[in-house]
Amino acid sequence: MSFLGYRRQNGSVGTRNYIGIISTVTCANDVTWWISQQVKGCAPFLHDQGCSQTQPDLDQVTRTLISLGWNPNLAGVLVVSLGCESVSVDEIAEGIAESGKPVEKIVIQKVGGAISALSQGAKLARDMAVEASKTKREEFSDSELVLGVKCGASDTTSGLTSNPAAGATCDLLIDKGGTCIFGETTEFMGAEHILTRRAATPQVANKIMDIVARMEKRATAMGFDMRGGQPTAGNIAGGLTTIEEKSLGAIVKGGTKPIKEVYEYGERPQGKGLFIVDTPGREPEFLTALGAAGAQVIIFSTGLGAPQGFPFIPVIKVTGNPITYERLPVHIDVFIELAEKVGSNIAQAGESLYQEVMAVASGKQTKAEIINYGNFPNIFTVGPVI
Amino acid sequence: MKQKAVILNTKDNVATALAELKAGDTLELEVGEETKEVRLTTDIPFGHKFSLSKIEPDSPVIKYGEIIGVSTATIKPGDYVHIHNVVSRRGRGDLGGGDK
Numbered sequence: 001m002s003f004l005g006y007r008r009q010n011g012s013v014g015t016r017n018y019i020g021i022i023s024t025v026t027c028a029n030d031v032t033w034w035i036s037q038q039v040k041g042c043a044p045f046l047h048d049q050g051c052s053q054t055q056p057d058l059d060q061v062t063r064t065l066i067s068l069g070w071n072p073n074l075a076g077v078l079v080v081s082l083g084c085e086s087v088s089v090d091e092i093a094e095g096i097a098e099s100g101k102p103v104e105k106i107v108i109q110k111v112g113g114a115i116s117a118l119s120q121g122a123k124l125a126r127d128m129a130v131e132a133s134k135t136k137r138e139e140f141s142d143s144e145l146v147l148g149v150k151c152g153a154s155d156t157t158s159g160l161t162s163n164p165a166a167g168a169t170c171d172l173l174i175d176k177g178g179t180c181i182f183g184e185t186t187e188f189m190g191a192e193h194i195l196t197r198r199a200a201t202p203q204v205a206n207k208i209m210d211i212v213a214r215m216e217k218r219a220t221a222m223g224f225d226m227r228g229g230q231p232t233a234g235n236i237a238g239g240l241t242t243i244e245e246k247s248l249g250a251i252v253k254g255g256t257k258p259i260k261e262v263y264e265y266g267e268r269p270q271g272k273g274l275f276i277v278d279t280p281g282r283e284p285e286f287l288t289a290l291g292a293a294g295a296q297v298i299i300f301s302t303g304l305g306a307p308q309g310f311p312f313i314p315v316i317k318v319t320g321n322p323i324t325y326e327r328l329p330v331h332i333d334v335f336i337e338l339a340e341k342v343g344s345n346i347a348q349a350g351e352s353l354y355q356e357v358m359a360v361a362s363g364k365q366t367k368a369e370i371i372n373y374g375n376f377p378n379i380f381t382v383g384p385v386i
Numbered sequence: 387m388k389q390k391a392v393i394l395n396t397k398d399n400v401a402t403a404l405a406e407l408k409a410g411d412t413l414e415l416e417v418g419e420e421t422k423e424v425r426l427t428t429d430i431p432f433g434h435k436f437s438l439s440k441i442e443p444d445s446p447v448i449k450y451g452e453i454i455g456v457s458t459a460t461i462k463p464g465d466y467v468h469i470h471n472v473v474s475r476r477g478r479g480d481l482g483g484g485d486k
Contacts, residue, residue, distance in 0.1 A: 156402055156433030189476040190454070220479035227474060239433035242474035245454035338404060342392045
């Protein structure tokens with residue numbers, strides 16, 4: 001198969017053709033949002049970080065914003081800054097410009113406040129959007145695709161049908177030379193011994209153990225049983241008893257291929273194949289990590305029905321829960337029926353999900369895109385706000 | 387006919403309900419080449435688990451052929467298995483750290 005995408009200056013391929021309006025700091029979110037809503041063809045990136053944090057978190061925010069700017073679904077980027085924030089707007093804009101795409105910036109405090117920033121920013125965004133609109137879709141090989149995989153609002157059906165189907169889709173893409181990225185480190189707990197068997201090298205296996213230990217340490221540092229937080233109340237209502245059970249059902253969504261490398265939050269994987277990004281599983285932070293890692297399409301497996309997409313990446317919602325499919329047609333793109341013999345339809349479900357990924361990569365709109373749901377992602381940070 | 391419940395691995399001591407099951411229901415479940423009969427002691431909601439054998443307190447609860455937690459009470463065959471009688475071994479800050 002192949003898909004129709006947008007060629008970028010650095011050789012990467014977009015499945016969408018937006019101008020990204022990227023906020024550097026929570027205080028610039030309103031202007032970022034206004035510009036994105038005023039000018040057609042724009043997608044905002046809003047978040048709650050960027051100031052009054054310790055250096056490791058500020059570095060993580062900077063790295064993540066630069067990587068998001070590199071995402072091939074963005075034809076150009078306007079960076080919106082307040083002016084006095086801890087992260088550097090120049091560093092972020094220059095970092096994105098190294099991708100070869102056009103980058104502009106606007107600093108609210110320098111241009112006379114929010115209204116002027118809206119006016120000037122909208123003009124910059126408009127010019128870039130007009131230019132981007134001239135780009136035509138071209139045919140590309142499947143190997144150019146970077147697929148992110150996520151599960152959320154999981155229940156028992158996630159581990160039985162939708163996650164295995166997502167895993168089968170990943171395997172197909174890897175076989176065709178493409179790239180898949182998964183993560184949700186919290187949901188490796190209790191299943192890390194299975195993942196490490198698939199590590200391409202002993203170093204990768206060690207990294208998997210390290211990131212799980214690090215995440216577990218953060219979870220236990222509060223002195224509580226993390227149950228209720230993980231598994232969530234919804235997971236428990238859906239039949240999942242422990243994090244181990246959730247993890248064993250969750251890791252199958254990454255398929256069965258060798259894991260080539262483990263990356264830090266906000267990093268961009270190099271090369272092709274199957275990769276892990278270290279991130280917790282909560283949607284706003286994890287979808288951002290997939291965007292920063294360069295995902296052009298995301299498969300999101302859900303049991304109870306999570307609604308959100310991502311501002312500039314199509315997110316395909318897949319469920320194996322018949323009740324969710326019936327109740328939430330507004331959010332669910334693909335339903336995978338539980339076979340009479342459980343598991344017997346997974347290979348075929350993986351094939352049809354693969355075809356859906358290619359259709360969406362070529363321009364078919366997902367349910368989350370159509371209703372514009374998913375404009376409030378975030379960036380994962382570990383330290384305090386100070 | 388659709389399966390009413392599934393055993394995912396021959397090592398498992400729990401099965402997962404694939405329908406709303408009722409107390410007193412007797413299920414015949416495939417385990418590898420064999421068939422196992424279990425009579426439910428309580429209602430089991432869709433997607434939730436029940437025991438296939440007697441599980442002593444503080445014993446492993448196994449699904450997917452892997453340990454998903456530890457029992458906190460005696461669990462009889464056909465009993466509902468969930469957070470009231472199984473605890474996680476991971477992320478237990480209440481115990482002073484993760485059990486590794």
